[in-house]
Amino acid sequence: MLLYELLGMELEDPFIVASGIIPNHGSSMREFCIQYRPSAITTKSFTLSPLDPHPPPTVIKVGECYMNAVGLANPGKDGLRSLDVPCKLIYSLAGSSPEEFGELASLVPKGSPIELNLSSPNRRGMGDSIAPMVREVVREVRSHTDNGILVKFGPRDDVVKLAGRALEAGANGLTLINTLKGMAIDVWEGKPILTYGTGGISGKCIHQLAVRVVGEVYREYGTEIVGVGGIYGWADAVELMLAGAKVVAVGTAIIDRGPTVLNEIREDFHRFLEEKGINATELVGAAVR
Numbered sequence: 001m002l003l004y005e006l007l008g009m010e011l012e013d014p015f016i017v018a019s020g021i022i023p024n025h026g027s028s029m030r031e032f033c034i035q036y037r038p039s040a041i042t043t044k045s046f047t048l049s050p051l052d053p054h055p056p057p058t059v060i061k062v063g064e065c066y067m068n069a070v071g072l073a074n075p076g077k078d079g080l081r082s083l084d085v086p087c088k089l090i091y092s093l094a095g096s097s098p099e100e101f102g103e104l105a106s107l108v109p110k111g112s113p114i115e116l117n118l119s120s121p122n123r124r125g126m127g128d129s130i131a132p133m134v135r136e137v138v139r140e141v142r143s144h145t146d147n148g149i150l151v152k153f154g155p156r157d158d159v160v161k162l163a164g165r166a167l168e169a170g171a172n173g174l175t176l177i178n179t180l181k182g183m184a185i186d187v188w189e190g191k192p193i194l195t196y197g198t199g200g201i202s203g204k205c206i207h208q209l210a211v212r213v214v215g216e217v218y219r220e221y222g223t224e225i226v227g228v229g230g231i232y233g234w235a236d237a238v239e240l241m242l243a244g245a246k247v248v249a250v251g252t253a254i255i256d257r258g259p260t261v262l263n264e265i266r267e268d269f270h271r272f273l274e275e276k277g278i279n280a281t282e283l284v285g286a287a288v289r
Ligand SMILES: Cc1cc2nc3c(=O)[nH]c(=O)nc-3n(C[C@H](O)[C@H](O)[C@H](O)COP(=O)(O)O)c2cc1C
Pocket: 018, 019, 020, 021, 044, 045, 059, 066, 068, 070, 072, 092, 117, 120, 152, 177, 178, 179, 201, 202, 203, 204, 206, 228, 229, 230, 231, 249, 250, 251, 252, 253
C-alpha cells in the first residue's frame, strides 16, 4: 500500500482520527488503536493541569449535527507523559498562554507532530479565545521543539490571516476546522440543553464549511493541511482533499456510527482511487488551484 506522509510522519494512508473523539484516559486509546489500526490518532487536547468535564449532558445530537461541551477535559501533563499507545500519535495541546503551550510541547516525544488547539469554543481563556495570539504561541512552542507543528483553527472570519501568521511564526501546517459555537434550547424547559449553555457544533452540518475554509487557506498558502469536519463517507474525504487537505481526520462519525465507520470509509476511498486510476496525492488541492 502507498505510504503517505504528514510533517515527516509516515502514514499508511491519509485517514486519521480527529482530536477529542477517543479519550486520553485509561486504556480507551490503546484499545481503539489495537482493534481498528488507524493510520494515526490525534489525542484529545492536553492542558498542563487536569481539567474535569463540564456538568452533563456534554454531548448531544441535534438534527444532523452534534454539539459538545466536554470542555477540554483531560488528565493534564502527567497523562501526556504516561500515554502508551502502539499507534502513531499527533499530540493536541491546549493552554491559556504561550508559556503553557511551550511547557507542554517540551514533553511531546521527539518526531511526533504537535497540534496546537487554538480553536475549541468550550473553555473560557483557551482555544478559540487565544487564536489572536497565534504568533506568540507558535514562536514559544518552536523554541521548545523541532517536532512538526500544526495549528488548528475553527471557521473564524479571519482564519486565512491567522493561518498566515501561524506559518510565518514557524508552524509547518494547519488543521482545519474545529467545531463552532452554538446553542440548543429545550423549548419545554425553556433553557439550554447543554448545562454549559453553549457547545461546539460538529458533524455532517459543518462539512461544507470545512471544505470552504480548507479551500481558501490552501489556495493562499499551499501548505500541509489536515482537513476535518463532517466526514461520514469516502466522498466527504475526497472533497476535503480536492479542496487542499493532504490528510483527513474523522471525528463525529465515529461517535455517531461507531468505530468501524473509519475502516469502511478507508476501504471505499481506496476503491475510488482504483476506479479513477489515480493516487491520493493527485487529489490534494486539485479543485482550487
Ligand atoms: C466530543 C468531541 C470532543 C472534541 N474535543 C476536541 C479537543 O479536545 N481538541 C480539539 O482540538 N478538537 C476537539 N474536537 C473537535 C474535533 O476534533 C473536530 O475538529 C470537529 O468535531 C469537527 O470534525 P467532525 O465534524 O468530523 O467531528 C472535539 C469534537 C467532539 C465531537
